[in-house]
Amino acid sequence: MATLELQNIEKHFDAVQVIQPLDLSVVHGEFVVFVGPSGCGKSTLLRMIAGLESVSSGTIRIDGKDVTNLPPVDRNVAMVFQNYALYPHMTVEENIDFGLRIAGMPKAQRREKVMEAARILKLEAYLARKPKALSGGQRQRVAIGRAIVKKPKLFLFDEPLSNLDAELRFQTRLEIAKLHQDLDATMIFVTHDQVEAMTLADRIVVLRDGRIEQIGTPMQIYDDPANMFVAGFIGSPKMNFLDANITAVSADRAWVKIPTLAPGDYECRTIRSRPTVGTEIIVGVRSEHIDESGSVPGVPAQISILERLGSVSYAYVETSHGARLSIERRVQRGDQVGNIIHLQLMPERIFAFAKTGERL
Amino acid sequence: MIRTDPRPALLARLLLGLMVLVSLAPLLLVVINAFKSHADIVENPLSLPHSLAWMNFKAAWTGGNFSVGVVNSVLLTGTTVLVTVAFGALAAFPLARRRIVIWKLVTLYFLCSVTVPIQLFLFPMYFLYARLGLIGNVFATALIIAAINLPLSIMLLRTYILTIPTELDDAAFIDGASPWQTFRYVILPLMKPGCVTVAVIVSLNTWNEFLITSTFQQGDAGFTMTLGYHAMAGAMSPDLGIMMAGACIVIVPIIAFFLFLQRLFIDGMTAGAVKG
Amino acid sequence: MILVPALLTVMLAFTDWDGVSMPVWLGLENFRDLLNDITFWRAIFNNVKWTIIFLTVPMAIALVVASLLLTRRRSQSVYQSIFLLPYILSPIANASIWSNMIFDQRSGVLGYFSRHLLPLHDPLGHVSTALYTVASVDIWHFWGYLAVVFFAAMRQVPTEQLEAAYLEGAGGWQIFRHITLPNILPTIALMFVMVTIFSFLTFDYVFLMTGGGPAHSTELLSTLAYGFAFRSFEVGKATAVALFMSVFGLMAAYAYVWMSRESLQQ
Numbered sequence: 037m038a039t040l041e042l043q044n045i046e047k048h049f050d051a052v053q054v055i056q057p058l059d060l061s062v063v064h065g066e067f068v069v070f071v072g073p074s075g076c077g078k079s080t081l082l083r084m085i086a087g088l089e090s091v092s093s094g095t096i097r098i099d100g101k102d103v104t105n106l107p108p109v110d111r112n113v114a115m116v117f118q119n120y121a122l123y124p125h126m127t128v129e130e131n132i133d134f135g136l137r138i139a140g141m142p143k144a145q146r147r148e149k150v151m152e153a154a155r156i157l158k159l160e161a162y163l164a165r166k167p168k169a170l171s172g173g174q175r176q177r178v179a180i181g182r183a184i185v186k187k188p189k190l191f192l193f194d195e196p197l198s199n200l201d202a203e204l205r206f207q208t209r210l211e212i213a214k215l216h217q218d219l220d221a222t223m224i225f226v227t228h229d230q231v232e233a234m235t236l237a238d239r240i241v242v243l244r245d246g247r248i249e250q251i252g253t254p255m256q257i258y259d260d261p262a263n264m265f266v267a268g269f270i271g272s273p274k275m276n277f278l279d280a281n282i283t284a285v286s287a288d289r290a291w292v293k294i295p296t297l298a299p300g301d302y303e304c305r306t307i308r309s310r311p312t313v314g315t316e317i318i319v320g321v322r323s324e325h326i327d328e329s330g331s332v333p334g335v336p337a338q339i340s341i342l343e344r345l346g347s348v349s350y351a352y353v354e355t356s357h358g359a360r361l362s363i364e365r366r367v368q369r370g371d372q373v374g375n376i377i378h379l380q381l382m383p384e385r386i387f388a389f390a391k392t393g394e395r396l
Numbered sequence: 397m398i399r400t401d402p403r404p405a406l407l408a409r410l411l412l413g414l415m416v417l418v419s420l421a422p423l424l425l426v427v428i429n430a431f432k433s434h435a436d437i438v439e440n441p442l443s444l445p446h447s448l449a450w451m452n453f454k455a456a457w458t459g460g461n462f463s464v465g466v467v468n469s470v471l472l473t474g475t476t477v478l479v480t481v482a483f484g485a486l487a488a489f490p491l492a493r494r495r496i497v498i499w500k501l502v503t504l505y506f507l508c509s510v511t512v513p514i515q516l517f518l519f520p521m522y523f524l525y526a527r528l529g530l531i532g533n534v535f536a537t538a539l540i541i542a543a544i545n546l547p548l549s550i551m552l553l554r555t556y557i558l559t560i561p562t563e564l565d566d567a568a569f570i571d572g573a574s575p576w577q578t579f580r581y582v583i584l585p586l587m588k589p590g591c592v593t594v595a596v597i598v599s600l601n602t603w604n605e606f607l608i609t610s611t612f613q614q615g616d617a618g619f620t621m622t623l624g625y626h627a628m629a630g631a632m633s634p635d636l637g638i639m640m641a642g643a644c645i646v647i648v649p650i651i652a653f654f655l656f657l658q659r660l661f662i663d664g665m666t667a668g669a670v671k672g
Numbered sequence: 673m674i675l676v677p678a679l680l681t682v683m684l685a686f687t688d689w690d691g692v693s694m695p696v697w698l699g700l701e702n703f704r705d706l707l708n709d710i711t712f713w714r715a716i717f718n719n720v721k722w723t724i725i726f727l728t729v730p731m732a733i734a735l736v737v738a739s740l741l742l743t744r745r746r747s748q749s750v751y752q753s754i755f756l757l758p759y760i761l762s763p764i765a766n767a768s769i770w771s772n773m774i775f776d777q778r779s780g781v782l783g784y785f786s787r788h789l790l791p792l793h794d795p796l797g798h799v800s801t802a803l804y805t806v807a808s809v810d811i812w813h814f815w816g817y818l819a820v821v822f823f824a825a826m827r828q829v830p831t832e833q834l835e836a837a838y839l840e841g842a843g844g845w846q847i848f849r850h851i852t853l854p855n856i857l858p859t860i861a862l863m864f865v866m867v868t869i870f871s872f873l874t875f876d877y878v879f880l881m882t883g884g885g886p887a888h889s890t891e892l893l894s895t896l897a898y899g900f901a902f903r904s905f906e907v908g909k910a911t912a913v914a915l916f917m918s919v920f921g922l923m924a925a926y927a928y929v930w931m932s933r934e935s936l937q938q
């Protein structure tokens with residue numbers, strides 16, 4: 037299948053810049069997820085790759101061929117829409133068959149391909165039904181079937197799971213992952229749900245306001261966020277952010293003072309540059325990286341809200357100096373609202389960000 | 397639902413009943429008197445007929461030349477509907493899918509053409525048609541009536557197309573369909589209910605049409621049912637019984653058509669008017 | 673590729689306008705003649721009267737009946753169909769029924785009454801009553817349409833608003849005035865404009881029942897134009913009259929567009 041290459045792609049509608057100039061490379065067989073908040077441009081970018089939106093400047097290459105000005109049918113791509121976009125007046129078979137029919141393929145050949153796609157997606161029993169007689173999950177499979185049957189170089193998914201209920205979303209997610217393995221296909225998947233991004237992607241592209249904030253594998257994004265936005269976007273509950281300032285810097289670490297936590301200094305081992313002492317920064321630490329302090333005296337904090345989910349609980353605490361944090365508690369403890377617990381932060385898990393958001 | 401208290405309800409019933417009476421009374425009169433002889437009617441127009449005598453109807457049928465009239469009415473209406481729906485759908489599709497600027501201009505144009513009285517171009521058109529020898533040609537007249545009905549039809553059809561999600565257009569585009577193929581295989585089948593509604597409204601307007609038909613369909617052979625009745629009414633006013641029978645003949649098809657397709661009629665009539 | 677069918681249609685609609693370039697244009701002489709013609713002013717006056725009548729009587733009746741229909745859940749569609757019957761019948765049939773069957777002095781119902789009960793004069797024959805009589809027939813024909821439209825609009829008022837008002841203790845009339853009416857205002861506005869436009873174009877009933885008489889008491893701009901075009905063959909004058917008709921209509925249409933400019937943004 038394909039490599040996809042976006043070079044200096046940008047898009048504006050009249051005066052509004054929707055996609056800032058960006059580059060992207062996707063390797064054959066990769067599952068890439070575009071993720072970001074509403075309005076970040078992820079769908080627009082996908083539609084540009086599909087050929088549904090024009091490109092203001094830049095080039096798109098699929099398998100080395102310049103497709104920037106070609107219509108979708110000549111790009112050999114297929115798309116699965118959020119609302120499935122099945123033709124309501126056609127049967128499942130006719131829906132899957134439509135693109136091939138337009139291409140002029142003879143009936144016998146079409147039938148063969150449709151049956152093959154139906155087999156892969158276990159749709160044989162539904163071929164004569166119309167979309168309104170199908171469940172949400174089945175409709176989604178028909179939409180995928182319509183995509184598969186064309187044997188495209190690139191599969192594009194535009195928030196396909198957003199319309200499904202939680203249970204179905206989970207199942208379909210697994211099915212898509214399996215499909216990716218079975219077909220060895222190159223897939224680009226758009227979602228606003230960071231859980232979908234983390235679970236499905238080989239690589240994640242985090243977008244905001246038309247700009248790529250970071251590209252990396254899920255674990256890279258999680259362990260090593262490029263800036264405050266990415267750090268806060270991935271991971272649930274959202275990362276805790278506190279005001280702080282740099283008190284000391286050395287070759288591979290820095291010490292920060294977090295006024296709202298406790299008088300003492302905290303060691304930060306994730307530092308990547310050499311910030312100046314005294315700089316005001318923002319410190320970030322995930323709720324799963326705040327521990328109950330053992331021997332070392334920790335910061336006292338009072339539980340104000342407690343959410344129990346069974347295997348894990350989330351405690352929302354407040355320190356005497358005014359810091360508000362969310363903390364993940366894995367082991368069942370006698371937590372109650374009002375209890376005081378003592379906290380400690382893991383140094384290799386504290387991130388330092390400039391006030392403007394860049395990672396330090 | 398909200399409960400209403402009984403006293404106003406009685407008043408409401410009375411008022412509604414009154415309106416029903418007002419609406420139906422004249423029609424009942426027609427039916428009753430169609431079966432009476434003229435003398436009987438003069439004596440007492442409100443009395444019920446002695447017997448169901450069909451002679452008035454027979455006289456009316458020939459007098460109003462309705463055998464020709466029916467054919468012409470049907471041809472006229474059918475052609476008009478076909479032309480209106482076909483061109484209306486074709487026009488409504490790009491108007492529904494393209495940018496707004498064009499639509500604003502088009503709306504303005506349509507609005508103007510609705511407010512302009514038919515008289516403005518009636519005479520010149522007549523002249524033109526006379527030169528071309530199209531007077532009395534049912535199909536040619538149909539074109540005129542179609543043109544008049546097009547603005548409303550296009551607006552209705554466009555509104556209908558707007559309810560079809562653009563995602564379907566996208567999917568078809570990705571499937572490789574040209575705009576014409578998208579229209580033919582995807583949009584048109586989904587527009588059927590809208591087309592039916594338009595067809596119903598246009599049929600009604602055309603069947604009942606008077607001004608244009610009377611101007612362009614001159615000559616007995618070209619008369620529609622409405623014109624046939626009109627001519628007869630002029631000639632036979634002395635005999636009221638026959639006239640009422642004639643009126644019955646003209647009215648019955650419409651009423652039957654209407655009762656059969658009520659839902660569609662009402663939907664069509666309210667579609668453009670109600671914001672929703 | 674997409675433009676071709678659209679253009680074809682527009683061109684077909686263009687045949688509406690085909691006539692404008694053709695009529696004889698004697699400069700402003702036609703207009704001057706008209707303005708000096710008393711019948712012309714009579715006609716305008718009649719048209720205005722007609723419009724006022726139509727903007728009040730059928731609208732009020734329709735509003736009242738429509739709101740009454742809201743409470744008759746099961747028989748709603750029956751009522752609707754009955755009320756629509758006069759509207760769907762051809763003007764010829766209706767006009768004939770009323771002129772001959774009802775109003776006729778010799779054989780009609782009115783004649784019957786005046787012979788046996790109290791003498792009533794022919795409403796169509798008298799200058800003072802003719803216009804109102806014809807208007808009444810057209811009202812009989814038209815109000816059903818308004819009722820159905822208003823009824824549909826009223827049903828679209830979100831039930832939550834109605835329920836919220838009801839919970840706050842509002843009675844039937846108050847709910848109507850404060851919730852229903854504001855919600856259907858766009859529809860009422862549209863009907864206002866439509867009625868105005870059609871009032872200036874109205875032709876069929878007047879032509880069929882009185883032909884503009886007696887003594888021009890029912891003469892409307894449309895019948896006037898028709899007369900000029902087909903009786904005295906003064907096409908130029910006919911066109912001039914028609915232009916006046918459109919002016920009034922366009923004013924109303926413009927008012928409507930101005931009022932609903934937001935909703936045209938879609």
